[in-house]
Amino acid sequence: MSASRIVAGIAALVGWAGLVLQYVIFADRVGLGLATWRYVGFFTVLSNIGIACIASAIALGRRNRLTAARARLMGLTAIVTVGFVYSILLRSMWNPTGLQKLVDAALHDWTPILYAILWALMPHGELKWSDLKWALVPPALYLAYAMARGAVDGWYPYYFLNPALQSGIELAMSIVGMIGVFAIIAGCGVALDMRLAGKKGQAVTE
Numbered sequence: 001m002s003a004s005r006i007v008a009g010i011a012a013l014v015g016w017a018g019l020v021l022q023y024v025i026f027a028d029r030v031g032l033g034l035a036t037w038r039y040v041g042f043f044t045v046l047s048n049i050g051i052a053c054i055a056s057a058i059a060l061g062r063r064n065r066l067t068a069a070r071a072r073l074m075g076l077t078a079i080v081t082v083g084f085v086y087s088i089l090l091r092s093m094w095n096p097t098g099l100q101k102l103v104d105a106a107l108h109d110w111t112p113i114l115y116a117i118l119w120a121l122m123p124h125g126e127l128k129w130s131d132l133k134w135a136l137v138p139p140a141l142y143l144a145y146a147m148a149r150g151a152v153d154g155w156y157p158y159y160f161l162n163p164a165l166q167s168g169i170e171l172a173m174s175i176v177g178m179i180g181v182f183a184i185i186a187g188c189g190v191a192l193d194m195r196l197a198g199k200k201g202q203a204v205t206e
Contacts, residue, residue, distance in 0.1 A: 004121040008058035011114035015052035018106030041157045043142050047078040048107050051115050069126035076119045077135040077186040083112035125197030127190050135186035
């Protein structure tokens with residue numbers, strides 16, 4: 001079995017385990033109905049679901065749209081941003097303990113690191129700069145989704161998306177800033193893909 005499939009298997013296991021445990025913790029705290037509603041409101045959860053699906057498909061040796069270069073870039077952009085934003089803006093705001101601390105590390109630290117390693121191990125050279133826009137589709141859809149949900153029930157998963165905690169201009173700046181972070185990470189992914197492809201091509205010809 002290849003190194004990429006082994007890493008993919010580990011990433012899938014960590015991702016699915018963290019997701020299941022997080023749901024159990026939510027359900028234990030607030031009940032199944034509210035837990036499910038809140039659970040699918042977090043970008044972290046939705047991103048980890050996507051990563052777990054991609055990693056599972058790679059681990060099983062599947063070749064489809066889920067394992068294609070563009071989908072892998074979308075996953076990389078989402079999960080690396082999760083780790084980055086959590087570390088910079090959210091980690092200092094609470095101090096989880098017990099199982100929640102384990103889940104917190106799995107979804108915000110281990111999965112991003114494992115998936116980044118997996119992404120680097122996969123074949124490169126298929127991405128173009130035009131693929132960058134596709135990596136921005138999931139976060140753009142999520143932002144619309146999160147704001148619509150919040151308008152209905154008044155709950156926003158992240159303080160920087162909550163209109164009650166900031167002015168309209170500040171909210172707009174938060175959204176633009178977030179899209180900017182996604183764009184930078186996606187751009188780095190495309191550039192790194194091209195560089196890795198060039199190095200492998202050079203190694204083959206030498």
